[in-house]
Amino acid sequence: MCTEKPAPQREIQITDDGSATLYLPQLDEHYHSVKGAITESRHIYRDCGYLFRASQSPGPVTILEIGLGTGMNAAVTAMAANDLSPVRYIALELYPLSLEEVDSMQLDRFVDPRLLRDLHQCPWDGPRQLTPAFTLEKRRCDFTQCDLPSGIDVVYFDAFAPEKQPEMWSPELFRRIFHAMNPGGVLTTYCAKGCIRRMLSAIGFSVERLPGPPGGKREIIRAIRRINSI
Ligand SMILES: C[S@@+](CC[C@H](N)C(=O)[O-])C[C@H]1O[C@@H](n2cnc3c(N)ncnc32)[C@H](O)[C@@H]1O
Structure with missing residues (x-):
């Protein structure tokens, strides 16, 4: 289901590694770790997700x-x-940022500025090749309601925390993710809570706790989709 929701009020805050994140007063929640936004992003998602998967089985x-x-x-x-x-990257988002918000965060100190702008300016609901090895499909939709694509190799599960947005962390939704993933697929998330680990394990993932990003959380989760759900 594609929906247009009014943008929530968001404030820019600088995290401990100098990169900016957003704070959502309405939820009393940040978009990233205040101990280091870009450090978290590189460690949990790029390194423990994409690069790990690529090291296990080369190919798209x-x-x-x-x-x-x-x-x-x-x-x-x-x-x-x-x-x-090469990456096909499908991203779901219900409350997109405006270009003004993105520009004010000055993330171009940490990532390629042209890439960042292209990423936010390209249209919703269609693939767009942003680099020779990276194609983006942005879907403006509600994760709790929309259909998921099949054949997923890596899931970056970066919802707000379970205590702030519990509806995003339900067993039904993780079961849907499981069935959308290829066997051996990898899910990473910053949330290492015991109840989330147990839920993933009960659904059919092999769950490991890994060290968190330097200077940040002690542990994160990487879950590998087993062949069959339990
Ligand atoms: C923790 S932030 C993610 C930060 C992001 N990955 C980044 O690199 O900046 C959670 C994101 O989930 C989005 N979100 C919240 N509810 C959603 C929903 N029902 N469906 C899709 N996206 C949602 C929020 O708007 C926010 O962008």
Whole structure:
């Protein structure tokens, strides 16, 4: 289901590594870790997600991101994408940022400015090749309602925290993700709570706890889709 929702009020805050994030007063929640936004993005999603998968099985990689937000995860992945493991990147977002918000964050100090602009300016609901090894499909939709694409190799699960937005973390939605993924597919998320690990494991993922980003959270989750759901 594609919907237009009014933009929530968002404030820019600088995190400990000098990169900016957004704060949502309405939820009392940040888009990234305040200990380092770009550091988190590179470690959890690019390194433990895309680059890990690419190291396991070279070839095209289809990535699904839950919550495009500032485009930081997409941009760092696009900058790492290579010919051996070209990326089709599908990103869901219900509350897109305006270009003014993106510009005010000055993320161009950390990611290729032209890539970042292209990423936010390209149209919704159609593939757009942004670099030779990176194609983006932005879908403006509600993750809790929309159909998921099939054949996903990597999921960047970057929703707001379970205690802030519990409806995004339901077993039904993770079961749908499981069935949309290829066997051996990889899901990474910053949330290492025991209840989330147990839920993923019960659905059919092999769940590992990995060290978090330097200076940030102690642990993160990487979950590998087993062949069959339990
Ligand atoms: C923690 S932030 C993600 C940050 C983002 N990955 C980035 O690199 O900036 C969560 C994102 O999920 C989006 N979101 C919230 N509810 C959603 C929903 N029901 N469907 C799709 N996206 C949603 C928010 O607007 C926000 O962009």
